[in-house]
Amino acid sequence: EVQLVESGGGLVQPGGSLRLSCAASGFTFSNYFMSWVRQAPGKGLEWVANIKQDGSVKYYMDSVKGRFTISRDNAESSLFLQMNSLGAEDTAVYYCARYVRASALYYIDFWGQGTLVTVSS
């Protein structure tokens, strides 16, 4: 059974940093792109970042470029999101997600339960 379990969320002051982790199990982690998607309270879904299987290619939404870094440890089947210079607009539930990219098919097929990040003084 595919499982994605996020951790590391919490309350952080504006300008602060936080590192989110996602522990993956039930599939061969190194075979998949992975994603972070967020959802502000009461709002819609917003894609944040993607990382290729070997970590060599990364994509980010514009508003987090230069502040957030996605990374992975395939030996530990773990995904990370380092978030710096956090602002109130980054307050959201952050989901770790498995991204399928094969034979011209692209979609996110599994999501973790999410971890809440609150940026407030």
Add this chain to the structure above:
Amino acid sequence: DIQLTQSPSFLSASVGDRVTITCRASQDINSYLAWYQQKPGEAPKLLIYAASTLQTGVPSSFSGSGSGTEFTLTISSLQPEDFATYYCQQFNSYPLTFGGGTKVEIK
């Protein structure tokens, strides 16, 4: 960036109704579109990918169609467990983007 516009943003319907949600893209995205269902307090769940392919385990009452810039998600007969918010997402180009969501509520 590719904008996805979902309509309606809110829909009130009864059990047994046929429901159609539309997702319009600001430019051609081929068939690189997925649909998700999200219930309060839960993670999204994949329903449809490649615009019309039903994810394993999803009831056949759900169907997707379209290509290019206009896509639809149809629920042929709404069940109590289908009351939720639905999102489309495009995978044609980065940044990946979502539609604003359609909340389906009980009439």
